[in-house]
Amino acid sequence: MKIYCDGACSGNPGIGGWALQVHYDDGIIREFGGREDDVTTNNRMELTAVIKAMEHAHQQFDTVEDLQAARVEIISDSKYVVRGATEWLMLWRKRQFCKINGERISNEDLWRTFSSLSPEAFVFTWIKGHDGTNCQERVDQLACDLSRNKPVQFFYGRPNKQPERHYPLYLVFRPEDSQIQRFKTWNDCQKAVSGVKNVHFKKVSNSFQEEEQLRAWGFKEIS
Numbered sequence: 362m363k364i365y366c367d368g369a370c371s372g373n374p375g376i377g378g379w380a381l382q383v384h385y386d387d388g389i390i391r392e393f394g395g396r397e398d399d400v401t402t403n404n405r406m407e408l409t410a411v412i413k414a415m416e417h418a419h420q421q422f423d424t425v426e427d428l429q430a431a432r433v434e435i436i437s438d439s440k441y442v443v444r445g446a447t448e449w450l451m452l453w454r455k456r457q458f459c460k461i462n463g464e465r466i467s468n469e470d471l472w473r474t475f476s477s478l479s480p481e482a483f484v485f486t487w488i489k490g491h492d493g494t495n496c497q498e499r500v501d502q503l504a505c506d507l508s509r510n511k512p513v514q515f516f517y518g519r520p521n522k523q524p525e526r527h528y529p530l531y532l533v534f535r536p537e538d539s540q541i542q543r544f545k546t547w548n549d550c551q552k553a554v555s556g557v558k559n560v561h562f563k564k565v566s567n568s569f570q571e572e573e574q575l576r577a578w579g580f581k582e583i584s
Contacts, residue, residue: 362386362421362433364414365496368406369504377401378507379410380500382516383417392499392515396507407439408471410504411446411485415478429482438490438497446485450476495528495567502570516569530571534561534578541575 363384370377380394395413397406414435422428437443445453453459454476458469466472488497506513526543531550533542536559544550547564554560561578565571 362418362431364418364433364435365500366407366410366414366435366437367490367497367500367504368403368408368410368439369501369508370401370403370406371505371508373403374400376508376510377403377406377409378504378509379406379413380503380507381410381414381417382496382500382503383414384496388519389517390520391517392503394500394503394507394513394515396510404439404441405468405471406504406508407437407442408445408468408475410500411435411437411439411442412471412475412478415475415480415483418483419478425479425482428479432484433482434484434486436486436488436497438488438501440487443485443487445472446475446480446483450480495569498528498567499569502566514573520568521572526568526571528568528571529564529566532563532565532571532574535559536561541580 365382365384366379368377368379377397378394379397381392383391385391397409418428418433418435422431450472453466453472458466458472460466488494490497490501503513503515527545531544531547533544533550533553534540535557542553544553550562554562563574565574
């Protein structure tokens with residue numbers, strides 16, 4: 362199992378959102394997330410997303426030993442969370458979640474919850490944000506939309522197999538011939554749509570956004 366996580370705030374501090382994309386061993390992908398209506402911070406939402414991922418993983422296995430044997434990987438673009446999980450947590454536990462000077466660590470309540478979820482049973486991986494990785498871009502989009510109270514549609518199922526593409530892309534749709542064009546740059550897209558009537562175009566950052574947009578334009582099969 363592999364779980365991509367992200368958290369976001371509309372303002373920092375501000376209203377928060379978190380999202381997960383879970384990849385199961387049978388090829389199924391499930392997305393879900395939530396919203397924090399109280400004023401929160403980006404770090405808290407990043408940590409909340411990882412906690413939600415850990416809780417979900419625990420629900421899939423009977424024992425912690427089974428969970429550990431499964432080598433569940435939790436992927437986040439937050440250095441704060443991943444370094445906390447892999448470098449700082451052991452020391453925080455020894456010091457009762459205090460810093461060297463005796464002050465309480467930031468977000469102590471969430472780190473205590475994190476600590477109670479057998480973090481040693483997981484593999485934590487940091488991934489650079491906004492580098493074109495489809496899955497991480499997708500959970501970032503979901504978390505941001507949730508923090509802004511925008512409607513979201515969570516994916517569940519096996520994604521359609523598509524040709525290998527590199528994002529972001531600019532999609533161009535002409536309803537009269539039902540053709541889709543894809544461009545790597547805005548300049549190329551602009552040339553294709555300039556002066557053309559009844560044409561639609563949209564920038565997409567990952568395969569899930571592309572699929573959602575094409576379905577919004579009436580395509581049932583995505584190719």
